[in-house]
Amino acid sequence: MDKWLSHPTSLKILSVVIAILLFAVVHFDPELSPNQVASTIDTREFTAVKVGARGLDPDTQHLRSIEPSTVQMLVEGRLADLVATVPEVWVDVTGLGEGVHELVVRYDIPGRVTLRSITPSRVKVDIVPVQTKEFEAIIRTEGTPANGYKVADPIVKPNNRVFVRMPKDQLDAVAYVGAVINVEGVESNVVEQKVRLAAYDVNGNEIEGAVLNPSVVEVEVPITKPFKKLPLEIQFTGRLPIGMSIASFKPSTDTVTVYGPQDVLDEMEFYDEVYLNLSTVQRSGTYTLNLAPTGELAQIEPKQIDVEIELEPSETITLPQIPVTMSGLSEGMKARFIVPESGTVDLNVTGAPSVLADLTAKDVQVIADLNGLPPGTHMVVLDVHLPPFVAQSFPQRLTATVQITDGTEEGASG
Template sequence: MDKWLSHPTAIKIISLVIGVLLFAVVHFDSERSPSTVAELTASEEYDINVEFTGLGENYALRGMDPATVRVKLRGTRLDLMEAARDTKAVIDLAGIEAGVHDVPVTITKPGTVELTSFTPSNVSVQIEPLVTKSFTVDLKTDGTPAQGYKTGVPVLTPGEVSVTLPEDRMDEVGFVGIVVSIQDADENITEKKSAIVVLNKAGEEITEAVIEPETVEVQIPVSLPSKSVPISFDYTGSAPDGFAVAAVQSEVERITIYGPQEQLDKISTYPSVNVDLSKQAETGELAVTIPLAEGIAAVSPAKVNVSVTYATTETKIIPQVPVTISGLGSGLKAQLSGAGSVDITISGAPNVLASLGVANVELVADLTGLGVGNHAVLLRAELPRFVALSGSGGQVTVAITDGTTEEPATKSGNDEPTSGNGEDGSAGDGTTTPNGNGDSTAPNAEGEGDANGMVDSGGNAADPSEPIADQQAGSEESE
């Protein structure tokens, strides 16, 4: 190697390479102008937002003028780009009380750049004391519930919150509460955490308000309109053999019905609910489901308990029950033979039978479809609830005559018809005749009458005629 370096040719080659390198370096440096070299460092101005620290917890910064400062930094372009992000303008408000104050600005910057100037060096701040006030939480609803539904009284928990604001802004508060959508709602609305907002009197949100707590729970009842109406029951079926119903009692007398308002307005008393006594084998309570009436969406309660009390069946004779005529054809007259009253035997619970008499039962001779002649008519007994007829109501013989033919009245004995109402002899609308109890009973309108009175189809009484001959029970009518 030493031999090669000592060779003249090698030395020439090495010299040539070094010369070329030096030429290149000199050539490239000469192309760079003096101004380009100077641009490696520069100065830039930036507008920096003023920040503050140290403000007491009972105060609020209500204003700052100006809110930015202009700073001038010097350094390389790369350093300046980074410094623009990291340079801050800060004012210290520690110990400053309410009022207007001039506070010096402190600039903090990275060490890689130089702060050559900034302006202004002070800013004016307005400090206001904070106040806290309690407000009742209000509720605003947005939209409308589903058709036919309505909202009830909402429940907000808690119902009161505290709001902290600068003293000069507290009077701006116009609403503290929540806004809940009820659009197309058809069931209760429950929101566990609904954010509270504070609005000014123009309806704009006051974002700087501090609210405690920040959320509330809201429950909004959504239901169909309702109405309380009385309820009644119809009883079907039979008590167990040998027993009769002594008493029935529902646990409720009124129910609440739900539905469209126009349907509720049509109902003053709920349609009778059927109770099938054949499903209750002994004294106790019977659960009855209340069916929905037309147009009603729901009822409350949906089921009611009906207390049913049974007692051993007994019988009682009701003597001399007057017979009432009904269904007499147009232009006809009818007359009962005999006394015009019948003894009947009824059955039921002892406590029910004890209070029953002639005034509580009715025997009806239905002449519907019968023409002129003598007829044996089976009697229909109309009895109070939970009372049954033992056997049949019997039958009576009825003479039906043409009401358009005048017939001479035949008087016998001392039985003379008395005009009037059968009580004081004053004029009345028809003729009354004695019944089996010695009481006077006036014929009813619409072709109805009692005892031996002759009744025409218009409900007018005629003079009684001679009693017709008794006929055997079940005999055929004779024309």
């Protein structure tokens, strides 16, 4: 015995036996049955695994439904592997056309896990073809610009063509494609903005799931100011060279277009904020006048005008017996001229010979303004109205003596 125990091989065998016994003592669980100790395989059940689809071409296919949409799975394997398992369940729809198709359910699980069952093993998929249709983008505006400005038609850049891709059975629901831009309180000449396009139904509700190309466009919304076309009246400052008169005056336009707040335009009947300094007109020729907006006006067109002016040496003539017209006489009053008793005056006027040659008494008005005058004798300064480029010559100041009477008194005395 002593020799056997001292033999090296015997000692090695004994050491292995003792090690096995010690391992068994350490790992033994008295609460487990012998069968449980021996087994290392377990099972796991997944009750609602969603079924996906692979091979779907979004340009040509739309997956309307999968029925049923989930399956049950029972798998087995080591506990550690089962805990980490996240199964994927799917069907292959590659190349399927329109309609309902029954397909085998496929799955992906880790290699050390085994499928014991899958219920159901087949599902039905409904495939709808995808189509593309062209629309014109419609850009609407909301809000009101400032100062009564107006909104012109929006401009889509580079163009307003939009392609909408959707399932065939939903594409007919698209009434229009567009976007909305807010212009509330805008004062600038133009609003430039990038907007996201969307598809809408006939009720103006956005349709989800539509694929648009392009999906974003650049839009320019011109903000036009209210405008009004007005007669142009040119005013004069300064004096022509001594001895010269204007024979012809021809502006390149007799109207202008002004832009500004609507309430300002409503009050305007003509535009006369254009001035020609006659002291700069030394000879016949074409003169350029600059036009600029004044007051609350924002713009005026055109910005310049040309005026063709022809000068001639001045001439003076007398227009005899021009009637004097009374105006402004109070109601119930009567008036008569004392001086001149005839109620006419001789009027000396100066102008270009070609202009004076066509001048008649009908082109001239001489007015005695009696406005506010009481009964009695009054000397009034006469207002002389002459055609353009004709000036009153000597005397520069004409007067008349008028007697005003109360009509009732005169009637009583008569």
